[in-house]
Every structure is written in C-alpha cells, then in structure tokens.
Amino acid sequence: MLDVRRLQVLRAVVTSGTVTAAAAHLGYTPSAVSQQVAALEKQAGTALLERVGRGVRPTAAGLLLTEHAVLIGSAVARAETALADLRAGRTGRLSVRYFATAGSTLVAPALARVRAEHPGVRVDLELTDPDDPLREVVRGRADLAVLVQGQGPTSGGFRLVHLLDDPYAAVLPLGHPFADKEVIDLHALSGEQWVGSEPPGPCLQPVLDSCAAAGFSPDFAVQSEDYATAQGFVAAGLGVGLMPRLGLRNRHPGVVVRPVRNPEPIRVISAAVRETALEQPSLRALLDALRDAAATVDPSDEPRPR
Structure with missing residues (x-):
C-alpha cells in the first residue's frame, strides 16, 4: 500500500523541481526527502524520478502518482474543512425521536x-411511542429522544435531562356532578x-399508581389510545378520565377539565441524549432549546369553571 505522506513528499519534489527546494518547503533535510522518495519507489516497484542537470523530473509513474x-x-483539505464545520456546528445531522x-x-x-442558529444541520425526526425512544438512544440509533421517563439510569453512554412535569387532570362530561368543583379528590x-x-x-x-394510592x-x-377520541367518549357520557395537560391543549367542547389531588398523577418528560453526541x-443547542421551550409551557394553566 502506498504511503500517503510519501506521496505528498513526491508531490513537493516534482512541484519544486529539486530535492533541496522540496526539503526547504517541507521543513525536512534533503537526506530525509530522498529517503522518503526511495521508500515510495520501493513500494511502487518502479523509479519515480530521474535526474535532469541539477534537478529532477518525474517519470511516467512519478507523474501519475503526483497527480x-x-x-x-x-x-484531505476538504475533509479537514468538513470536520471543522461539523465541530463548529455549521453542518451535521441529528437523529431525534419524540412522542406526539x-x-x-x-x-x-x-x-x-x-x-x-445552525441552518446547515439536518435534523431527522421520527415520531414514536413515549416509551420507545430510550431504546433508540441506548442502541445508538438516535442522538436525542424526548420521552416520558421518571428516573432512569445515567450510565451506559446516555444521559437523562429533565424537561417538564406534566400533571394529569380529571376529564368529565358536561353536567357531571363534579363539574362545578374547583379541584377533585381522586378517590371521589x-x-x-x-x-x-x-x-x-x-x-x-x-x-x-395514583389510583392505587387513593x-x-x-x-x-372504554379504551382509547388517542386523547381527542378519549375526550369524545367522555363527552358522550361513557365515563370519566385522567389525561395529561399537554394532551388536553385541544379541548373538546363537551368536556370539563378539573385538577385532582390526593394524589395528583404526574408524568415526567425528559430528553435522553447520547454522551458522545453531546460533542x-x-x-x-437543541437540548438548550428544548429546555427553554419547556420553561415556557404551563401545563397547569386551566380556565376557571364556567
């Protein structure tokens, strides 16, 4: 296999026209340059330079390798530039998982x-179930995942960063006996x-867990895995429910939402990131932006009873 460094020495000799000039350009001794060229000729199995007066010129093989x-x-120069852009955040790709x-x-x-802030960075988003993204991060298939996670391990090459506490509220049909209450004891x-x-x-x-504690x-x-559909079932009088506040931002007109206590269920929303990706x-920047977005969310914001 040809040595890349020796190829660049050959290039300097051909460009300069003499071993001495190439040595001065490279910061080597003329003897070191000659040794590098001789070693490359041995690797190539043919002569790469021929003497012309006090200088040298490339043979056909030498000209080929110089090109x-x-x-x-x-x-290499493009690779170095690309690496610098990546390290500076000007380019790159992030793989992100999130739930609805x-x-x-x-x-x-x-x-x-x-x-x-980083227009050259491509972000690949994929919607998943709330409990799935952690596995994607652990397996190295995602750089960051937004997930529902209380406390989890911080080893194994990833880190959990708390974003938001999302409390659950009681969702009742209009006219329910508890609809006029300011707050509802869960046991009720x-x-x-x-x-x-x-x-x-x-x-x-x-x-x-909260119902068990109560x-x-x-x-x-009735079972539904969609908040909008579940609100429709509640509005139809088929039952009551507990739903997280972030899932109730699009409110069905046929339900009322009331806080609960003793206890109040809360789901913890976190970001899981690979440690190596934090470089x-x-x-x-994305993690900081998620923190700031979470800080502006007030999941407890609730219209007063009518």
Whole structure:
C-alpha cells in the first residue's frame, strides 16, 4: 500500500523541481526527502524520478502518482474543512425521536430555533411511542429522544435531562356532578366508569399508581389510545378520565377539565441524549432549546369553571 505522506513528499519534489527546494518547503533535510522518495519507489516497484542537470523530473509513474497526490491532498483539505464545520456546528445531522404530545409544545419551537442558529444541520425526526425512544438512544440509533421517563439510569453512554412535569387532570362530561368543583379528590372518582386514554406503559403508569394510592383501581369501560377520541367518549357520557395537560391543549367542547389531588398523577418528560453526541454544538443547542421551550409551557394553566 502506498504511503500517503510519501506521496505528498513526491508531490513537493516534482512541484519544486529539486530535492533541496522540496526539503526547504517541507521543513525536512534533503537526506530525509530522498529517503522518503526511495521508500515510495520501493513500494511502487518502479523509479519515480530521474535526474535532469541539477534537478529532477518525474517519470511516467512519478507523474501519475503526483497527480493522485494532488487529488488526495485536495480530499484531505476538504475533509479537514468538513470536520471543522461539523465541530463548529455549521453542518451535521441529528437523529431525534419524540412522542406526539411533546411535538407541538416542545420539539417544534426547539427545532425552529436550532434551524435558525445552525441552518446547515439536518435534523431527522421520527415520531414514536413515549416509551420507545430510550431504546433508540441506548442502541445508538438516535442522538436525542424526548420521552416520558421518571428516573432512569445515567450510565451506559446516555444521559437523562429533565424537561417538564406534566400533571394529569380529571376529564368529565358536561353536567357531571363534579363539574362545578374547583379541584377533585381522586378517590371521589373511584365509583365511576372510566375512559382509558393511554396504552400500557409510562403514560398509563402514573394513573394506575395514583389510583392505587387513593385506594382503588379504575374501571375502564372504554379504551382509547388517542386523547381527542378519549375526550369524545367522555363527552358522550361513557365515563370519566385522567389525561395529561399537554394532551388536553385541544379541548373538546363537551368536556370539563378539573385538577385532582390526593394524589395528583404526574408524568415526567425528559430528553435522553447520547454522551458522545453531546460533542456536537448543534445537539447542545437543541437540548438548550428544548429546555427553554419547556420553561415556557404551563401545563397547569386551566380556565376557571364556567
């Protein structure tokens, strides 16, 4: 295999016309330059230079390798420029996973800011279930994931960064006996039929855990994995539900939403990032933008009862 450094020495000799001039240009001794050329000739299996007076000129093989040395030098220079752009955050690609209710409130404004600050960076977004993205980060398939996660391990090459606490609220049909209450004790809903709005996983678990702490298990009469559909079932009088505030930003006109207590279920929204990916300025910028977007969200903001 031809040595790239020796190719660049040959290029300097051919360009300069003499070993002495090439040595001065490269900062080598003439003897070192001659040794490098001799070693390259041994690798190539043929002579690369021939003497002409006090100088040298390339043989056909030497001219061929010099031309390739120019191409290699240009490719290395482009690689160095590309690496500098990547390290400075001017270029690159980020792979991001997120779940639906975090999309409009957190991911959209954060991504808009990153695109403004790092226009050369491409962000590949993929919508997933709330409990799936962590595996994508752990396996190295994603640089960052927005997920529902309370506390998790911080080893294994990734880090969890808290973004937002998203409390659940009671969703009741209009005219429900509790619709006029300012706040509802969770145990008061124990005798109700329930509309489920979460699949098994991290979004359902706070509901089950809080109901258990209040002394009952919810009786799910209807199951839905979509907040808009679940609100429609509640509005039709098929049951009550507990839904996270971020999932209630588009309110069905046939329901009322009231805070609950004793206890109040809360899901924790975090960002999982690969430690090695944090070297990218664009990823650090995205994480900062997600934090700022989360700081502007007030999931407890709720219209007063009519």
